[in-house]
Amino acid sequence: MADAKVIPFDDDRSRGATGKGAGRRRGPAGGGRRPGEPGGAQEVQRLPVQQPEPEPEPGERAGWERRVAGGLAFLRRRLTGEYEVDEFGYDEELTDQVLMSLLRPVAEKYFRVEVKGVENIPSEGGALIVSNHSGTLPLDGLMLQAAVHDHHPAGRHLRLLAADLVFMLPVVNELARKAGHTLACAEDAQRLLERGELVGVMPEGFKGIGKPFSERYKLQRFGRGGFVSTALRAGTPIVPCSIVGAEEIYPMVGNAKTLARVLGFPYFPITPTFPWLGPLGALPLPTKWTIQFGEPIPTDGYPPEAAEDPMLMFNLTDQVREQIQHTLYKLLVQRRSVFF
Secondary structure: OOOOOOOOOOHHHHHHOOOHHHHOOOOOOOOOOOOOOOOOOOOOOOOOOOOOOOOOOHHHHHHHHHHHHHHHHHHHHHHHOOOOOOOOOOOHHHHHHHHHHHHHHHHHHHOOOEEEOHHHOOOOOOEEEEEOOOOOOOHHHHHHHHHHHHHOOOOOOEEEEEOHHHHHOOOHHHHHHHOOOEEOOHHHHHHHHHOOOEEEEOOOOHHHHOOOHHHOOOOOOOOOOHHHHHHHHHOOOEEEEEEEOHHHOOOOOEEOHHHHHHHOOOOOEEOOOOOOOHHHHHOOOOOOOEEEEOOOEOOOOOOHHHHHOHHHHHHHHHHHHHHHHHHHHHHHHHOOOOOO
16 A cells, blocks of 8 residues: 655645745635626615705805895885876886786786887887777787886886776786876876886777777777877877787687676687687787887977867878788788788
8 A cells, every 4th residue: 555645734834935926916705707707796886966955056045045035125115005096096116026027927928919110119208109999808918018117228117097997996906006097188298208207109099908809900090199299288299109929919800789788898708719618728829029119209299279170180090000000011011921
């Protein structure tokens, strides 16, 4: 029987102390398998680092702080009654900060009002803006008011002359006065003009706003020229204004006259959507609007007694009406579409 050969256990250690294996490192636990191999160590996945929210710029933060402070100050003045209204009930602060903020998105986003010739409105002093009237509901007056305020370089306010019905309706009456509207009478209009205010009038009245869709953009009678007489007495210019787009927001195809008499309204409109769709039918169609202001017609060159001359008033009234009608036709020819 051959002699057994004894292999010392410390042979590797004795060699590793001086051999090449001294600089080697052991592999990972589990037999030195690489990650991904069966039985190998799983690679540790790092969690994504959540980036902190960017802080607002100093200017932006200061802007928000000013808005919040201004809003709180506005509420405090409303609650304590520390605000001013004029003799007609006009509240300029409420109009600027609340009413115009509500009208502005409707004008810019919904009706996409394009304003032309705003430079024809004087930067200061009184002036009478005379416009056509249409649309079944008087939204054209509100859009005209917003257009003057937002597009005129001086940010002027337009004081509209409204019909008696406006001041007989609850809530509407108070809002109209707060927005600067006043009764459509010569005395109030002259007082405003002599104070240097911009005054807006729509001489067609209910005849224009309540006319059927088949007569759209055909100006109705302008009355007896009372607005011309008022401008002559105050010596202020007359600025013709033409509005395209309002006729199609509520296409009036019928008029329930009996129901209108019962309710005390000048007309009760029937449109393709109202009253068939209920409250949804009261939503105006999103037509594209254009508001153009024409060249002013001066009146300061006439003598004081000119306001009593019926022939002069007739001629000036006809001149204003013809200028508005001609501009309406021109804008309609240039319009690509009712909605675009």
